[in-house]
Amino acid sequence: MFNNSLFKLKKVVLATSLLAVTGAANAGYTVKLDDGDTITFGGYIKADVRSISGDVSSPVTNDDYWIGNAAVVDDISTTKFSANETRFNTKYVHGDVTGFIELDFYGGGGNQIVSNSSHPRLRHAFIKYKNILVGQTWTTFMNTSALAEAANFGGALNASAFIRQGQVRYTMGGLQLSLENPHSDKGDSSQDSIPDFIAKYTFKGDWGNVSVSGLARQLNTVGGNSETAVGGGIAGRIKTFGKDDFRFQVHGGETGRYVGVVAARDLVGEEVEETTSYMVAYRHFWTEEMRSTVFYGSTDADVANTKRNHVAVNLFKNFTKQLSFGVEVGNFEMNEVSKDSNYLQFSAKYVL
Known part of the structure; x- marks a missing residue:
């Protein structure tokens, strides 16, 4: 029971951290996880x-x-x-393994009549070991x-x-x-x-x-x-x-x-x-x-x-x-x- 409670607490802390970094104004937002793992936005x-x-x-x-x-x-x-050049990326680090994904908005599909929307487009998606x-x-x-x-x-x-x-x-x-x-x-x-x-x-x-x-x-x-x-x-x-x-x-x-x-x-x-x-x-x-x-x-x-x-x-x-x-x-x-x-x-x- 203690382990489960601890796990839930860590998930809450992580969720709170994610909410904090999405509104922060600093360059490079890294969330530290268990065992030295990190997620960077x-x-x-x-x-x-x-x-x-x-x-x-x-x-x-x-x-x-x-x-x-x-x-x-x-x-x-x-x-x-x-x-459209706006982009966002996420990097996951677990020991010797790194995963990285990045999107921008040159995927087309928009219009200049009403919404000027544009589809996300995959730029990078790789694993490094x-x-x-x-x-x-x-x-x-x-x-x-x-x-x-x-x-x-x-x-x-x-x-x-x-x-x-x-x-x-x-x-x-x-x-x-x-x-x-x-x-x-x-x-x-x-x-x-x-x-x-x-x-x-x-x-x-x-x-x-x-x-x-x-x-x-x-x-x-x-x-x-x-x-x-x-x-x-x-x-x-x-x-x-x-x-x-x-x-x-x-x-x-x-x-x-x-x-x-x-x-x-x-x-x-x-x-x-x-x-x-x-x-x-x-x-x-x-x-x-x-x-x-x-x-x-x-x-x-x-x-x-x-x-x-x-x-x-x-x-x-x-x-x-x-x-x-x-x-x-x-x-x-x-x-x-x-x-x-x-x-x-x-x-x-x-x-x-």
Whole structure:
């Protein structure tokens, strides 16, 4: 009876703790359970106002942010309010086992007539045991620290490694090896039976980090052919003066869908696409609470003969440790058709 009563008491304490943390204003809420286990709740609330004017739009994301692809339009002039980038996550830790799940609200299903509702969307869901990870998360090919800080989600996505997908990953020090979900973009994905193989080594120090990565895949064309695709990249984040940093990514070869968020496709007809991508960003702290990033990204696709460029500069100010406001101005260009659009974006972000 005593054990049962104690168990009930702990459940009440946990429930009370959960109610407390959902209304708290501190960053990172961790609830301690029995035997050192923990549950951590995190995420952020982000609200954006975005104006676009020019000759291209990003219909895949309903103009919420620029990806590597765009559509030619005639003299677009639009302003949109949204909060879809808002996300929440939960991390469970039990000894050597960690479980993590995260959702955002880019799942579609909303309307701008009455409710502006939007479906939750799975971002991450993985289990990690010691040096083995299984589930969906960022591809091992990617260096997340090399993404630019931007109001436009991810910065210059047109030139950055950027994929979340199912995988099995092994980590030993700076070395990571993974087998990841295969998909022949613009090919016959029903024949994809061999996982993508990725290897990455990350060098770290007080100066920052630099990673070198490579991938090998089998792509299946709509004509029934199997083609080998290989690509590589180097990316990093280097500390410079004070709190400033320089971030960069350079990728080349047959990287396809792994780089640029459809700035290039895996296959063009029966041919494997060859791409060259680079992104550079410099972040400068004007004060402890105010900072700016200027970034530029470009991807050239040889077979499709396309080139996509994205340049922008922003200013962010933290009013509290968790609350920041920002403004960003930039330009997205489809060089192959000499079309571009300018954009102005304001954002407010509250980190939970």
